[in-house]
Amino acid sequence: MLRRTVRELAEAKIAPFAAEVDEESRFPQEALDALVAADLHAVHVPESYGGAGADALATVIVIEEVARACGSSSLIPAVNKLGTVPVLLAGGEELKKRYLAPVARGEAMFSYALSEADAGSDAAGMKTRAVRDGEHWVLNGAKMWITNAGVSEYYTVMAVTDPSAGARGISAFVVEKSDPGVSFGAKERKLGIKGSPTRQVIFEDTRIPADRIIGAEGTGFKTALATLDHTRITIAAQALGIAQGALDFALGYVKERRQFGRPIADFQGVQFMLADMAMRLEGARQLTYHAAIKSERAMSGEKVADLTFVSSACKALASDVAMDVTTDAVQLLGGYGYTREFPVERMMRDAKITQIYEGTNQIQRMVMARQLLK
Ligand code: CAA
Numbered sequence: 001m002l003r004r005t006v007r008e009l010a011e012a013k014i015a016p017f018a019a020e021v022d023e024e025s026r027f028p029q030e031a032l033d034a035l036v037a038a039d040l041h042a043v044h045v046p047e048s049y050g051g052a053g054a055d056a057l058a059t060v061i062v063i064e065e066v067a068r069a070c071g072s073s074s075l076i077p078a079v080n081k082l083g084t085v086p087v088l089l090a091g092g093e094e095l096k097k098r099y100l101a102p103v104a105r106g107e108a109m110f111s112y113a114l115s116e117a118d119a120g121s122d123a124a125g126m127k128t129r130a131v132r133d134g135e136h137w138v139l140n141g142a143k144m145w146i147t148n149a150g151v152s153e154y155y156t157v158m159a160v161t162d163p164s165a166g167a168r169g170i171s172a173f174v175v176e177k178s179d180p181g182v183s184f185g186a187k188e189r190k191l192g193i194k195g196s197p198t199r200q201v202i203f204e205d206t207r208i209p210a211d212r213i214i215g216a217e218g219t220g221f222k223t224a225l226a227t228l229d230h231t232r233i234t235i236a237a238q239a240l241g242i243a244q245g246a247l248d249f250a251l252g253y254v255k256e257r258r259q260f261g262r263p264i265a266d267f268q269g270v271q272f273m274l275a276d277m278a279m280r281l282e283g284a285r286q287l288t289y290h291a292a293i294k295s296e297r298a299m300s301g302e303k304v305a306d307l308t309f310v311s312s313a314c315k316a317l318a319s320d321v322a323m324d325v326t327t328d329a330v331q332l333l334g335g336y337g338y339t340r341e342f343p344v345e346r347m348m349r350d351a352k353i354t355q356i357y358e359g360t361n362q363i364q365r366m367v368m369a370r371q372l373l374k
Pocket residue numbers: 079082112114115120121122123124147167168221222223225226227228229308357358359360363367
């Protein structure tokens with residue numbers, strides 16, 4: 001029922017703008033409005049903080065169905081989850097009440113700021129500093145590649161509080177867009193997900209109250225990685241949705257397009273491509289749902305030993321499958337697939353990012369191997 005509801009909404013209110021959002025590299029405001037009106041913009045926020053209280057699997061289905069229509073728009077529910085999970089996992093009750101309710105109401109979005117220009121895969125190599133000054137923290141530095149920067153009201157920011165302690169000297173904070181000394185870089189000009197703004201977030205003597213720290217001092221890197229254990233699953237969901245959109249479009253096209261006096265769907269070479277696309281997509285989907293169920297159990301307090309493994313595995317698998325499926329969808333449309341008259345080239349460009357962000361697929365393989373070998 002949830003899937004049907006989101007699909008109908010996405011087809012009616014998000015898909016019609018997807019090409020324009022991509023072409024003009026503009027934020028999909030129509031999608032945000034429609035998602036907020038339907039209470040689908042941050043479904044994961046627990047009911048106790050005014051949210052819809054959807055579990056991790058339901059959240060995956062929402063993201064998947066939005067991504068099937070528009071990859072950029074799916075980063076609204078996905079990044080609202082990414083930004084808020086550190087608060088949910090490690091924040092005190094006051095912080096949760098103050099920052100989760102406005103997100104649940106659709107009044108504020110929440111971004112996640114870990115990466116820096118010289119610290120991407122090696123996230124612990126960050127340089128942004130937070131220094132305690134009485135009842136405040138003062139932040140200086142710049143975070144790079146921050147999704148929905150400028151649009152979001154709130155940011156989970158990881159910063160170094162003890163430079164001598166390595167990863168154990170990093171802490172997490174909630175920073176507001178309106179805090180002093182916060183500014184944003186220019187929008188990156190990207191290959192895909194062009195509707196989702198990606199910008200630097202810059203801190204110049206940004207003074208925030210001491211109680212904006214998330215969890216204990218020095219635990220920020222662990223919170224950041226524990227968050228990714230839950231949210232790499234949402235990137236897998238985005239990849240699945242983009243790939244499903246491309247497969248569905250190709251399925252319609254091959255029945256209509258005629259060559260050699262018959263629909264190209266009659267050719268076994270085309271049929272085998274379709275079968276492989278659907279088979280691999282369904283395999284990746286099942287692993288993602290399996291990981292989502294584990295994520296929900298972990299969120300409910302259960303110790304789930306292999307969450308880190310399955311989260312990385314589904315993200316790497318689903319994004320690799322999405323890249324292959326969208327590339328094959330372009331192939332199935334022939335020359336038409338290569339043009340902007342049809343959505344599959346956009347889907348192929350959008351799919352590429354899912355192999356890169358929330359940890360490249362090389363990093364996912366490193367995480368999986370570490371889990372296997374430890
Ligand atoms: N949960 C909790 N703690 C964890 C953990 C996990 N999954 N994995 C490791 N830790 C702990 C370790 O136990 C260690 O703590 P101790 O020192 O107390 O033992 C600490 O964290 C440091 O761990 P490592 O030594 O393994 O750290 P590392 O420096 O080798 O880095 C890494 C590990 C896996 C490479 C990590 O840096 C990483 O995931 N890099 C990729 C960065 C990334 O994914 N960025 C995503 C940015 S967000 C984004 O991109 C958003 C978007 O798309 C929309």
